Amino acid sequence: xxxxxxxxxxxxxxxxxxxxxxxxxxxxxxxxxxxxxxxxxxxxxxxxxxxxxxxxxxxxxxxxxxxxxxxxxxxxxxxxxxxxxxxxxxxxxxxxxxxxxxxxxxxxxxxxxxxxxxxxxxxxxxxxxxxxxxxxxxxxxxxxxxxxxxxxxxxxxxxxxxxxxxxxxxxxxxxxxxxxxxxxxxxxxxxxxxxxxx
Numbered sequence: 001x002x003x004x005x006x007x008x009x010x011x012x013x014x015x016x017x018x019x020x021x022x023x024x025x026x027x028x029x030x031x032x033x034x035x036x037x038x039x040x041x042x043x044x045x046x047x048x049x050x051x052x053x054x055x056x057x058x059x060x061x062x063x064x065x066x067x068x069x070x071x072x073x074x075x076x077x078x079x080x081x082x083x084x085x086x087x088x089x090x091x092x093x094x095x096x097x098x099x100x101x102x103x104x105x106x107x108x109x110x111x112x113x114x115x116x117x118x119x120x121x122x123x124x125x126x127x128x129x130x131x132x133x134x135x136x137x138x139x140x141x142x143x144x145x146x147x148x149x150x151x152x153x154x155x156x157x158x159x160x161x162x163x164x165x166x167x168x169x170x171x172x173x174x175x176x177x178x179x180x181x182x183x184x185x186x187x188x189x190x191x192x193x194x195x196x197x198x
Contacts, residue, residue, distance in 0.1 A: 004023065004024060005022075005023070005024060005062045005063075005165065006021065006022070006023050006056055006060050006061050006062050007021070007022040007061070007062060007063050007064065007065060007161045007162075007164050007165045007168065008020075008021055008022075008047065008050070008051070008061055008063075008064045008065070008161065009021075009022065009064070009065040009066070009097075009157045009158065009159075009160035009161025009162075009164055010043065010046075010047060010064070010065075010066055010067070010079060010082075010083075010157055010160070011066065011067030011079055011102070011156050011157055011160055012039040012043060012067070012072075012075040012076070012078045012079040013067045013068075013069045013070070013071030013072055013075050013076050013079065013099060014071050014072055014075060014112075014151045014152055015034060015035060015036045015072070015075075015151070015152070016032055016033060016034050016035065016152045016156075017032070017033045017035055017038075017039045017042045017043055017046055018030075018031065018032035018033070018152070018156050018157035019031055019032075019046050019047050019050040019157050020050065020155075020157035020158040020160070020161045021050050021051060021053075021054035021056060021161070022158070022161040022162060022165055023054065023056075027158050027161070028053075028054035028055070028056075029050045029051075029053035029054035030050065030155070030157055030158055031046065031049070031050060031157075032152065032156065032157065033046065034152070039074075039075055039078050039079075040078045043078060043079065043082055044082065058086075058090055059090070061090060061092050062092060062168065063092050063093045063094070063095060063164055063165070063168035063171075064083055064086060064087060064092065064093070064094045064095065064164065065094075065095045065096075065097050065160040065161050065163060065164025065165075065168075066079050066080055066082075066083035066094055066095070066096060066097065066160065066164075066175050067079055067097055067098075067099060067102060067156070067157075067160050068080055068096040068097065068098055068099075068175050068176065068177055068178045069098070069099060069177055069178040069179065069180075070098075070099060070112055070114075070120040070128070070130075070178050070179060070180045070181075071099060071112060071120075073177075073179070076177045076178075076179075077177060080096070080175050080176065080177050083096075083175050084174050084175060087174070093168045093171045094171075094174065094175050095163070095164035095167050095168050095171045095175065096173075096174075096175030096176060096178075097159075097160045097163045097164055098128070098178050099112045099120070099178075100112075100120075100121075100122050100128060101159075101163050102153075102156055102159040102160050102163060103148065103150065103153055103156075103159070105148065107145060107146060108140075108145055108146045108147070108148040109121055109122075109123070109124075109136065109139065109140040109143070109145040109146070109147050109148065110122070110148055111136050111147055111148060111149035112149065112150075112151070113149050113150070113151050114130055114181070117132060117133045117134075118130055118131060118132055118133060119131060119132075119133050119136045119149050120180050121136045121139070121147075121149075123139045123143075124139075124143050128178075128180060129180060130180050130181045133149070136149070
């Protein structure tokens with residue numbers, strides 16, 4: 001990878017808004033703000049702050065990396081839609097990076113906490129899925145791994161930027177959310193209004 005390649009990585013898949021700017025192999029700016037809500041309003045200003053801190057502008061970017069989940073449905077949609085729109089507007093690739101790839105470390109089973117004592121994890125040789133925490137611990141132990149279940153691990157945006165740096169030249173698909181469970185929201189119980197043909 002050329003030393004001057006500039007990659008912006010960001011993520012809003014949990015109760016945070018995180019961004020990092022990678023120039024070559026060095027992180028030149030990064031931040032992570034904890035927030036339970038408000039990512040939609042905060043994300044673009046945060047990205048502009050990170051770019052400014054790194055002495056760059058939107059037009060300098062070679063690519064972006066975005067966290068695609070699994071995690072909070074609304075948060076994932078915020079970051080993915082921002083990445084897709086920015087990619088079109090700037091004419092640069094946007095690379096979707098799963099939470100598993102962003103958390104991957106040797107000797108660990110990367111997992112993402114989920115509600116009700118469950119985690120999202122990818123057992124060796126299997127597809128990612130939602131499972132009880134105890135099952136994930138058992139799978140990790142069986143494979144001689146340590147279970148690493150973190151909602152917002154340190155350097156999440158940096159990890160996304162680094163993964164994207166290795167993929168952006170061959171990426172052909174726009175980022176898409178990685179959902180591993182049904183939404184908690186339920187349809188409205190009220191009957192829809194009657195439509196009158198005029």
